[in-house]
Amino acid sequence: MLASLAALRPRQLASQILSFALVLSTAFMLWKGLSLVTNSPSPIVVVLSGSMEPAFQRGDLLFLWNRSPDAKVGEIVVYNVEGKNIPIVHRVVRNHQGGLPYTKLLTKGDNNHADDVELYARGQFYLNREKEVIGSVVGYIPFVGYVTIMLSEHPWLKTVMLGIMGLMVVLQRE
Amino acid sequence: MTDDNKVPIYSVPDLKNATDDAIAPIFTSLGYTEDHTLTDVRLGLGFFGTAIAAITFAADYKYGFDSTKTLVTVAVALYFLVNTALTVWVWKVQGGVVYSGHNGTKKVKIASKAKKYDPTYHIEVTIQDEKKAPIVRKDDAKFMAWFDEQGHLVRKPLEAFLTQAL
Amino acid sequence: MHSTSARFQNVFSFFTTVAFTVAGLVALSSFFFPTDTVATGSIRNVQIAQGRQNQYGTLGRRQEFAHIKFDLHTDLSPLFHYNTKQVFLYLTTTYPGDGNKYSNNTVTIWDKIIPNNPKSKTKLALKNQRAKYPFNDIIGKFSDRKAELRLEYNVQPHVGALVWGTVKDADTGSEVLTDFVLEDSAKARKAKKAKAEAAKAAKNAQ
Numbered sequence: 001m002l003a004s005l006a007a008l009r010p011r012q013l014a015s016q017i018l019s020f021a022l023v024l025s026t027a028f029m030l031w032k033g034l035s036l037v038t039n040s041p042s043p044i045v046v047v048l049s050g051s052m053e054p055a056f057q058r059g060d061l062l063f064l065w066n067r068s069p070d071a072k073v074g075e076i077v078v079y080n081v082e083g084k085n086i087p088i089v090h091r092v093v094r095n096h097q098g099g100l101p102y103t104k105l106l107t108k109g110d111n112n113h114a115d116d117v118e119l120y121a122r123g124q125f126y127l128n129r130e131k132e133v134i135g136s137v138v139g140y141i142p143f144v145g146y147v148t149i150m151l152s153e154h155p156w157l158k159t160v161m162l163g164i165m166g167l168m169v170v171l172q173r174e
Numbered sequence: 175m176t177d178d179n180k181v182p183i184y185s186v187p188d189l190k191n192a193t194d195d196a197i198a199p200i201f202t203s204l205g206y207t208e209d210h211t212l213t214d215v216r217l218g219l220g221f222f223g224t225a226i227a228a229i230t231f232a233a234d235y236k237y238g239f240d241s242t243k244t245l246v247t248v249a250v251a252l253y254f255l256v257n258t259a260l261t262v263w264v265w266k267v268q269g270g271v272v273y274s275g276h277n278g279t280k281k282v283k284i285a286s287k288a289k290k291y292d293p294t295y296h297i298e299v300t301i302q303d304e305k306k307a308p309i310v311r312k313d314d315a316k317f318m319a320w321f322d323e324q325g326h327l328v329r330k331p332l333e334a335f336l337t338q339a340l
Numbered sequence: 341m342h343s344t345s346a347r348f349q350n351v352f353s354f355f356t357t358v359a360f361t362v363a364g365l366v367a368l369s370s371f372f373f374p375t376d377t378v379a380t381g382s383i384r385n386v387q388i389a390q391g392r393q394n395q396y397g398t399l400g401r402r403q404e405f406a407h408i409k410f411d412l413h414t415d416l417s418p419l420f421h422y423n424t425k426q427v428f429l430y431l432t433t434t435y436p437g438d439g440n441k442y443s444n445n446t447v448t449i450w451d452k453i454i455p456n457n458p459k460s461k462t463k464l465a466l467k468n469q470r471a472k473y474p475f476n477d478i479i480g481k482f483s484d485r486k487a488e489l490r491l492e493y494n495v496q497p498h499v500g501a502l503v504w505g506t507v508k509d510a511d512t513g514s515e516v517l518t519d520f521v522l523e524d525s526a527k528a529r530k531a532k533k534a535k536a537e538a539a540k541a542a543k544n545a546q
């Protein structure tokens with residue numbers, strides 16, 4: 001197979017590489033475009049835990065919107081506590097605002113008994129809407145994101161998939 | 175070892191691609207010089223676009239979402255502009271041209287086409303002699319005319335088909 | 341080899357196209373179900389017991405709590421259709437601030453998940469229901485502020501957009517089902533004590 005790559009003329013080789021690069025870069029730029037429209041650094045997220053069951057199961061795909069400065073009680077937000085790098089999808093159960101630089105939120109997983117204070121930083125009782133919330137859930141597709149969970153739990157799958165994809169695009173035309 | 179020059183003879187796209195690739199060497203041996211302008215513009219536009227995406231990726235990775243918003247907005251707009259230009263170039267300007275070259279006095283351009291389930295190779299040849307209006311000729315032939323049963327391309331019949339079209 | 345992989349690709353892309361088209365149609369069809377005006381209900385007989393106490397755990401300081409009991413009647417059946425996975429029903433109190441800070445406050449005191457299956461009851465009739473969550477304010481005291489109770493819902497679809505709404509009072513059509521005063525517990529106790537003493541004094545004087 002490498003022999004057939006080497007046999008290509010330079011322009012043809014460049015064309016093959018380009019078609020692979022264009023697939024990747026177009027996917028990335030579409031993602032960035034969606035990110036700008038929704039104003040969220042991560043406009044689509046995959047549910048990683050069962051703390052919102054039965055509403056969301058592991059592997060479900062959520063679409064976020066982050067253009068509202070508020071997050072009302074009952075909305076489901078995705079937040080990233082400063083210093084902790086795990087995004088959490090939970091429901092807002094308290095909202096305190098007015099006369100403050102930012103809205104304060106308390107969240108809780110539907111499937112959890114206690115609220116999220118334990119998950120926040122030490123000594124933190126409320127979330128900062130502006131800084132820590134990356135969006136509110138507006139849309140839902142079940143199960144489709146399960147692939148990414150499989151990929152993160154079995155890293156070798158990632159290598160295999162990338163390899164196959166790369167070879168297919170480089171060797172196949174059209 | 176697999177034979178790399180073999181083409182699956184039931185796959186029309188593969189037959190077409192192999193034939194397209196074989197045209198340039200034939201014209202070279204007939205004394206033509208290939209003109210790469212069409213391909214080079216396409217490659218230029220394409221790699222310019224991917225470079226924009228790469229820079230966006232690096233900036234986003236290094237500086238984060240909030241501080242790169244303006245840059246990313248400009249980059250996304252520019253990327254899709256370049257991409258549209260590329261699409262227009264490939265469809266309207268290049269339009270299936272697989273060879274373009276000249277032999278001093280004569281300019282030749284060949285565009286090819288094949289339908290998914292019909293093993294017929296359609297070509298459109300544009301010939302332009304110096305200071306004359308270009309002549310356009312259409313021709314077609316079955317792929318089986320220059321592929322053997324194993325899927326090897328046989329050069330002679332293809333060369334005959336092309337020279338006849340000229 | 342080529343034709344096998346090509347065939348697999350074709351089948352796979354056909355399958356995903358069909359799946360996403362069907363999902364898209366289902367998601368779009370949900371917009372034809374009106375959800376904002378249909379759910380009705382009422383909350384009556386709200387009882388509040390208040391006091392100062394220590395909360396254990398992270399918010400462990402001495403502060404005021406309100407213990408609420410309520411009667412709730414509601415019919416949520418219009419919210420259940422083929423693209424409803426569950427309805428998340430929640431009762432919120434909304435009250436103004438005490439001073440410049442925190443002028444808008446909303447706190448969930450009770451909620452219920454109603455999955456869409458034949459066994460679920462979509463009509464609720466709760467009597468003397470105790471609030472599920474402790475109710476205290478961010479500043480630790482209520483100081484006679486007036487609170488409003490709303491019954492809200494979030495319809496979770498099988499696929500598509502999530503929908504939020506507020507249950508309207510069956511009689512008045514208002515979104516505020518009832519309101520009450522969050523008393524200053526120290527003041528209330530003092531008043532009660534003074535009243536008792538006055539009664540005692542009156543008795544002694546007789």
